[in-house]
Every structure is written in structure tokens, then in C-alpha cells.
Amino acid sequence: xxxxxxxxxxxxxxxxxxxxxxxxxxxxxxxxxxxxxxxxxxxxxxxxxxxxxxxxxxxxxxxxxxxxxxxxxxxxxxxxxxxxxxxxxxxxxxxxxxxxxxxxxxxxxxxxxxxxxxxxxxxxxxxxxxxxxxxxxxxxxxxxxxxxxxxxxxxxxxxxxxxxxxxxxxxxxxxxxxxxxxxxxxxxxxxxxxxxxxxxxxxxxxxxxxxxxxxxxxxxxxxxxxxxxxxxxxxxxxxx
Numbered sequence: 158x159x160x161x162x163x164x165x166x167x168x169x170x171x172x173x174x175x176x177x178x179x180x181x182x183x184x185x186x187x188x189x190x191x192x193x194x195x196x197x198x199x200x201x202x203x204x205x206x207x208x209x210x211x212x213x214x215x216x217x218x219x220x221x222x223x224x225x226x227x228x229x230x231x232x233x234x235x236x237x238x239x240x241x242x243x244x245x246x247x248x249x250x251x252x253x254x255x256x257x258x259x260x261x262x263x264x265x266x267x268x269x270x271x272x273x274x275x276x277x278x279x280x281x282x283x284x285x286x287x288x289x290x291x292x293x294x295x296x297x298x299x300x301x302x303x304x305x306x307x308x309x310x311x312x313x314x315x316x317x318x319x320x321x322x323x324x325x326x327x328x329x330x331x332x333x334x335x336x337x338x339x340x341x342x343x344x345x346x347x348x349x350x351x352x353x354x355x356x357x358x359x360x361x362x363x364x365x366x367x368x369x370x371x372x373x374x375x376x377x378x379x380x381x382x383x384x385x386x387x388x389x390x391x392x393x394x395x396x397x
Contacts, residue, residue, distance in 0.1 A: 351371055
């Protein structure tokens, strides 16, 4: 408007010209969620396994075994039965689908599904953070049962990179703080966060650690996690 000297008709003409030349585009309309859909408690086992990797009965057992509360609540006053909340989380983790796909299947808004996924994952992490970092008892059990023929191998370790957008500078950060440099990895030449996972030889995950800034080497991440120190302190694992 300032460039048009307050002339509203000229302003509309300029905007129309920008849109015709495709220099400026309007934001696409928000997709419509089918709110008539809802979570099917009687879903066929094959369909449930395809969507959640578990049957509905198995999800019920998991909700109890994972010590989820009866209802999952979010700061925005969403309240969901733990079974449905766990199903939404499993659906989100099963495949790289959009939140709209999940929202359309469960008949909830995209924003609500995002909040439910975060609240459920946070609840699980608060309860099981110790075994997520390192499930020592499970690894010892696996080493006694399935690793009798292995004398120098107890687990397999691997690092994964989660690519992110280039971060902006901190508003109140010090001059020597460079976020772009701290998360930039020279191997893929991209900004990323590092994650570390450890599995037993039979494929069971016994440790997850992260995130660590992308510039760190995998050996540095292993040292920071102190997993090797915990193995050395254990009477069984120290033999490997």
C-alpha cells in the first residue's frame, strides 16, 4: 500500500498482476478432515497390523504393560483414551505419512493428532527413559541365551542422521555461538542431528541415545553416551 501511495485500486491491480505472472501465489486451502471417521475398536487384525504393526488386542495389552494412564491429556485440553492415543502414536511411527492422513483416519484435527502423538510419546519417555537409554537386563538375558557361540560380540551399534533445515542464529546468542556450524556434518554436507542405536544380534533394540549435534563423530557420540562404561561395570557384559 505504501508503494501505491494509498491508492487501493492500484494496489489490487498490482496484486492481480503478481498473481497472473505467478510471482505470488495464494496459500492453498486447508484440506477437510472427515470428522465422521473414528477409531475402530473392532478393526480386523490384518488391517490393524498393517496400520499399527499390532492388533487391537495387542494394543490393549501394550497400553497396560507400558503403564499408560487411562486417559492421555494435552496442554490444549485434548483428552483421549490411552488405547486410541497409543494407536495414533503407532500409526505415526509405522510409516512416514502426513499428519492429515492420521487425522482423517481418526476423525480428529491435524493439530490435535500432533498434540496427542507428542503427549503419548512424552508419557512413555518419562516412564521408560532408563530402559530406552540402555536396557541392561535385556542385553544380559540375550547374552546368556542366544550368544553362546559368540565370544567377542554382544551387540551391534549404528548411528543415524536426521536431516534438518539450516538453523537461524540465536536472537540473544553470543557471537562465538554458531548453530549452523554445530549441526553441519561434512560427510553428507548437510545440517543434521545424530542418533545412536544399539541392537542385540537377534535384532532386539537395547539402547537409543540422542540427539547429538551433527558435527560430532559417531565415536564421540558413543563416548558421550557412556554405554561402554556401563558395560565395563557389569559383571556379565565386561567379559565381552
